[in-house]
Amino acid sequence: xxxxxxxxxxxxxxxxxxxxxxxxxxxxxxxxxxxxxxxxxxxxxxxxxxxxxxxxxxxxxxxxxxxxxxxxxxxxxxxxxxxxxxxxxxxxxxxxxxxxxxxxxxxxxxxxxxxxxxxxxxxxxxxxxxxxxxxxxxxxxxxxxxxxxxxxxxxxxxxxxxxxxxxxxxxxxxxxxxxxxxxxxxxxxxxxxxxxxxxxxxxxxxxxxxxxxxxxxxxxxxxxxxxxxxxxxxxxxxxxxxxxxxxxxxxxxxxxxxxxxxxxxxxxxxxxxxxxxxxxxxxxxxxxxxxxxxxxxxxxxxxxxxxxxxxxx
Amino acid sequence: xxxxxxxxxxxxxxxxxxxxxxxxxxxxxxxxxxxxxxxxxxxxxxxxxxxxxxxxxxxxxxxxxxxxxxxxxxxxxxxxxxxxxxxxxxxxxxxxxxxxxxxxxxxxxxxxxxxxxxxxxxxxxxxxxxxxxxxxxxxxxxxxxxxxxxxxxxxxxxxxxxxxxxxxxxxxxxxxxxxxxxxxxxxxxxxxxxxxxxxxxxxxxxxxxxxxxxxxxxxxxxxxxxxxxxxxxxxxxxxxxxxxxxxxxxxxxxxxxxxxxxxxxxxxxxxxxxxxxxxxxxxxxxxxxxxxxxxxxxxxxxxxxxxxxxxxxxxxxxxxxxxxxxxxxxxxxxxxxxxxxxxxxxxxxxxxxxxxxxxxxxxxxxxxxxxxxxxxxxxxxxxx
Numbered sequence: 230x231x232x233x234x235x236x237x238x239x240x241x242x243x244x245x246x247x248x249x250x251x252x253x254x255x256x257x258x259x260x261x262x263x264x265x266x267x268x269x270x271x272x273x274x275x276x277x278x279x280x281x282x283x284x285x286x287x288x289x290x291x292x293x294x295x296x297x298x299x300x301x302x303x304x305x306x307x308x309x310x311x312x313x314x315x316x317x318x319x320x321x322x323x324x325x326x327x328x329x330x331x332x333x334x335x336x337x338x339x340x341x342x343x344x345x346x347x348x349x350x351x352x353x354x355x356x357x358x359x360x361x362x363x364x365x366x367x368x369x370x371x372x373x374x375x376x377x378x379x380x381x382x383x384x385x386x387x388x389x390x391x392x393x394x395x396x397x398x399x400x401x402x403x404x405x406x407x408x409x410x411x412x413x414x415x416x417x418x419x420x421x422x423x424x425x426x427x428x429x430x431x432x433x434x435x436x437x438x439x440x441x442x443x444x445x446x447x448x449x450x451x452x453x454x455x456x457x458x459x460x461x462x463x464x465x466x467x468x469x470x471x472x473x474x475x476x477x478x479x480x481x482x483x484x485x486x487x488x489x490x491x492x493x494x495x496x497x498x499x500x501x502x503x504x505x506x507x508x509x510x511x512x513x514x515x516x517x518x519x520x521x522x523x524x525x526x527x528x529x530x531x532x533x534x535x536x537x538x539x540x541x542x
Numbered sequence: 543x544x545x546x547x548x549x550x551x552x553x554x555x556x557x558x559x560x561x562x563x564x565x566x567x568x569x570x571x572x573x574x575x576x577x578x579x580x581x582x583x584x585x586x587x588x589x590x591x592x593x594x595x596x597x598x599x600x601x602x603x604x605x606x607x608x609x610x611x612x613x614x615x616x617x618x619x620x621x622x623x624x625x626x627x628x629x630x631x632x633x634x635x636x637x638x639x640x641x642x643x644x645x646x647x648x649x650x651x652x653x654x655x656x657x658x659x660x661x662x663x664x665x666x667x668x669x670x671x672x673x674x675x676x677x678x679x680x681x682x683x684x685x686x687x688x689x690x691x692x693x694x695x696x697x698x699x700x701x702x703x704x705x706x707x708x709x710x711x712x713x714x715x716x717x718x719x720x721x722x723x724x725x726x727x728x729x730x731x732x733x734x735x736x737x738x739x740x741x742x743x744x745x746x747x748x749x750x751x752x753x754x755x756x757x758x759x760x761x762x763x764x765x766x767x768x769x770x771x772x773x774x775x776x777x778x779x780x781x782x783x784x785x786x787x788x789x790x791x792x793x794x795x796x797x798x799x800x801x802x803x804x805x806x807x808x809x810x811x812x813x814x815x816x817x818x819x820x821x822x823x824x825x826x827x828x829x830x831x832x833x834x835x836x837x838x839x840x841x842x843x844x845x846x847x848x849x850x851x852x853x854x855x856x857x858x859x860x861x862x863x864x865x866x867x868x869x870x871x872x873x874x875x876x877x878x879x880x881x882x883x884x885x886x887x888x889x890x891x892x893x894x895x896x897x898x899x900x901x902x903x904x905x906x907x908x909x910x911x912x913x914x915x916x917x918x919x920x921x922x923x924x925x926x
Contacts, residue, residue: 248591248601268591268601275590276583283611313710317723325726332734351730382838385711424838426795432609433579436587439611478828480836480866 240373240416241274242301260296261451269438279396279417281432284440287484290420294377297416307377308361310384320362320401328356352405362395366411376415382424393431445472451485456492466503467492470533479521491515505530558588565624572620576607596625678909683763694803696909702775704749704844705921711745718743749844749872751782751919756849757814758788758821764879768848771912773798773806783839786814787826821852823892824859831866840870844919848877848906851893860892864899874899875918877906
């Protein structure tokens with residue numbers, strides 16, 4: 230009934246009727262979402278709204294889009310934003326080289342006597358190269374794709390304004406071809422690291438969720454889930470050490486991705502628990518700045534590990 | 543669970559809209575701006591969730607009505623009120639915040655006390671401008687209410703914008719790098735012959751400018767004028783970010799973006815919870831670098847700190863944070879109104895700790911020095 234109210238159609242996976250169901254579905258695909266995030270994703274799917282995710286680097290924003298495409302069993306189309314990105318890189322581009330060849334061919338064959346037809350041919354779908362946003366709109370399988378617009382904060386105002394337009398109508402107009410409208414809007418996930426404030430108007434189009442670093446227990450769970458080879462004791466020690474590192478004054482505090490990298494490195498070296506030697510050997514997988522490594526070493530790795538033992542035991 | 547409450551509302555309007563509007567009122571009372579479109583969205587979200595469950599209502603609002611992490615705290619407070627006291631009752635008024643920013647009487651127009659002294663023609667011309675001339679060099683601490691209004695007019699003419707740098711975005715230009723896209727596009731019209739070649743080059747745009755203004759007690763005599771400088775910059779639409787520093791860091795860009803200076807300053811004062819308190823410079827700058835600077839706001843930017851350098855925090859922290867900041871920024875400018883005092887030496891511990899990491903050290907105690915500041919921000923001193 231609610232679906233009919235607006236003519237909007239939710240894109241929920243079958244069998245999911247509330248946020249809790251969705252959380253367990255995500256979990257089946259190795260993603261642990263807390264209640265808030267699960268609710269945000271649930272609403273985004275149900276209401277057909279783009280979801281805007283903000284948070285520190287490494288808290289798993291991009292991961293949400295990836296896991297959603299697995300849960301929904303649809304392709305993931307990714308648009309990585311950067312400074313100076315424009316419509317030609319994000320939406321479409323004419324294949325000028327092929328168009329020129331076409332003209333030459335028409336000349337050679339002497340079939341270009343009707344210039345209007347030639348022009349129509351030249352600006353047909355055949356010569357259009359679609360970039361991620363157009364791909365997402367044109368997608369034609371039973372369920373809409375997941376469209377990840379990554380690091381929106383890196384693009385500039387012009388592009389933001391353009392995104393706003395696309396996310397409002399899920400349509401683009403190509404002057405020579407006309408308007409291309411999505412049959413069903415893609416599941417849009419936008420992420421931002423907050424290098425700058427994204428315009429309000431764009432955020433207003435979206436549901437919003439701020440992802441924080443996971444709690445200790447949650448992080449242990451994540452480690453256990455994603456690196457099943459790691460023993461419980463090791464997982465707890467790693468999570469405690471990472472939590473400690475985040476409280477230190479580092480240039481780049483480790484995110485969940487770093488926790489997982491670290492655990493994998495430890496497991497690869499056959500570690501059963503943390504000690505100073507192994508931390509020294511693997512610190513590069515959790516701290517990616519030389520200054521951060523130096524700082525941690527100066528503070529005393531043994532203290533870090535020792536504290537962990539206390540916590541874990 | 544998850545079903546809609548008995549549909550008593552007319553078709554079309556979301557049944558939960560009344561509740562949503564009531565909550566919206568509480569939120570506005572708490573200082574969060576929410577538009578009708580968001581409230582409708584909130585109502586829709588409630589329909590999809592269990593509106594009788596506290597957590598569901600909480601998340602529905604968090605996801606639809608909040609769009610910045612800074613708003614979460616306010617939202618939480620408002621939600622408590624809404625949920626615990628019932629939507630019908632009005633929210634408790636928030637404790638009043640004492641503002642120390644003056645709101646000049648609007649009826650006082652910039653006074654034009656043109657001296658009517660009869661001297662030689664040349665003298666008369668100079669005299670006509672003399673109130674402005676005097677004002678330009680008068681110490682802000684000695685300003686009268688009327689003079690602040692006059693300052694506003696002076697500031698309006700001041701161009702506050704970062705030095706130009708090349709952006710990564712390319713734009714069409716008469717010459718520069720070859721632009722195959724537009725060249726070929728043009729060739730379409732001439733039978734596939736590229737008769738005219740097109741070019742493009744990097745767009746030139748100003749560097750971002752970040753202003754951090756100390757609003758602690760020791761700066762009270764100057765911060766009222768300096769905040770106006772911040773406002774003039776933000777309102778001019780340049781790529782400019784403004785923060786206030788006291789015991790904590792507050793981003794006031796949004797509040798200052800209003801064109802009317804008095805209203806903008808009122809809004810900014812509302813956002814700052816620490817006016818005329820102490821300063822913890824090091825901590826505030828650390829917060830800036832952690833939360834904003836490192837993520838990109840300070841990268842390649844011109845960062846201006848307006849402060850007397852009195853720091854109640856740890857001086858070591860300040861030195862360390864200034865070092866971090868100077869590594870990120872294109873240029874760090876420190877503006878200290880005390881610098882103009884005769885025989886001034888950077889004795890304040892904070893000031894001497896910070897100076898090694900500062901590229902330009904200015905005074906900022908009168909309008910003329912603000913002009914100097916604007917020139918330094920625009921790199922005008924080094925360019926050409």
